[in-house]
Amino acid sequence: MVSPLNPRMAATFLPPVMEARRWLEGVEFPADRPLINVSQAAPVAPPPLALRQAIADAALNMDEAHLYGPVLGNDNLRDEIALRWSQSYKTTIKRDQVAITSGCNQAFAATLATIAGDADEVILPTPWYFNHKMWCDMQGVRAVPLATGDDLLPDPARAEALITDRTKAIALVSPNNPGGVEYPAELLQAFYDLCSRKGITLMLDETYRDFDSRCDGVSSAAHSLFDNPDWDQTLIHLYSFSKAFRLTGHRVGAFIASKSRLTEAEKFLDTVAICPNQLGQIAALWGLQNLTDWVLGERLEILDRAKAIREGFPKLPDWKLLGCGAYFAWVEHPFDLRSDQLAQQLVRDAGLLILPGTMFTPEGDNAGAKQLRIAFANIDRSGISDMFERLKNVS
Structure with missing residues (x-):
């Protein structure tokens, strides 16, 4: 017999970043289209x-x-x-x-x-x-x-x-x-x-x-x-x-x-x-x-990446950029799919790991079903450009 769980813990949803990582299991990413991971805000580079x-x-x-x-x-x-x-x-x-x-x-x-x-x-x-x-x-x-x-x-x-x-x-x-x-x-x-x-x-x-x-x-x-x-x-x-x-x-x-x-x-x-x-x-x-000076330099780099997001968004005329700043862009997609379904499709079809809006909104929220979060702190201008090209080709 399984010991009972704390009902509050059992009712809490799974950690979103960990859940998204499981979408990568069994998916192969070719050398000419490696995974672009824009799911997590945490820097992946080590400290200076x-x-x-x-x-x-x-x-x-x-x-x-x-x-x-x-x-x-x-x-x-x-x-x-x-x-x-x-x-x-x-x-x-x-x-x-x-x-x-x-x-x-x-x-x-x-x-x-x-x-x-x-x-x-x-x-x-x-x-x-x-x-x-x-x-x-x-x-x-x-x-x-x-x-x-x-x-x-x-x-x-x-x-x-x-x-x-x-x-x-x-x-x-x-x-x-x-x-x-x-x-x-x-x-x-x-x-x-x-x-x-x-x-x-x-x-x-x-x-x-x-x-x-x-x-x-x-x-x-x-x-x-x-x-x-x-x-x-x-x-x-x-x-x-x-x-x-x-x-x-x-x-x-x-x-x-x-x-x-x-x-x-x-x-x-x-x-x-x-x-x-x-x-x-x-x-x-x-x-x-x-x-202090090093952090100020990091700030300028992040601000430039946010600028690259705003400059590149016209490549996706059917999408909407709702917010952009610090590490994040919050976007609305044009597809009939719910964002949690689309996010999993993007892993397979575009080599992109992006968190769906459903992970950030109440259950049944219609806005979250149309939205995605792009965390761009770990991709430079070149990676951002590549991301837009891949999104442009998603159908």
Whole structure:
């Protein structure tokens, strides 16, 4: 007899990236048409050599790199984030408002655990980041979809209409995953004001802040939410070092919130991971102190790839480009097939691995059935051009 499963876990959908990888099984890709993988946002290139050398040196020569550390992260990294984020956002952030986590997904999980409980609600704009939805499902928190229009921007008035006495937070991602759009500062302020007025939390995931076309994340930022008095009573800022320094395998993220929020989140983090990865934290600190110019160069490259997407899209006159920015393009296809069926066909017929919109939208959502996410961080202009040629030949 099979042991029973947690019904919440059993009802949660499979990890989309892992599911998509299974579509590759048994498919052969000829040498003249190798697989183009635009399914995942994570960089596949390793960190720059100097950063890898710093990690290796720490592994060999720093005994503390192999020991437990503080649950909320190493003080030197928390101090550095507080300093640099204060400079970028033109505000004052303190160490005791900064926590380090094992990736940004854990930052979301830890902070949501302090916000919402069984049968509570969190509003997520759709298309949503699927891991946010998955975590809500597993925790018994109802993810309330907030549909966006063709501009992919959520409407605060429509969000307000969804708020009930069970609503605990609104979670936004900007620059957006999966849509690529950059939320205007005025829109973010409107959501902040709404959350403040309603006494709920605004969770703002800025994993892709380093690749925002409007600001460099060093001397400028995309909003002024930290200027609000008592910002930490409403706002939680989430961040990941995976993209900026290519530290995906080291799992280093962070969140910025009130000191009291960190005290509660510490309970979750101590139970789940005890402390963040030491080598990852050392790498993140070294990167913040030494790789500013390198990250700015990476930003320009990503912005150029986004430009290549926009320039190449006229090759697909029957398609629609709905959003493009940071690592992502969100597109509408012209075929009668559902996007999940089309995505699997594209693997076989075009050597393209692309995630369907159905992975980012509620079940039965008609928009998601017509849409796809293209994650272009790992293909250059030549690869983007090749992708468009293959899509043009799909029938």
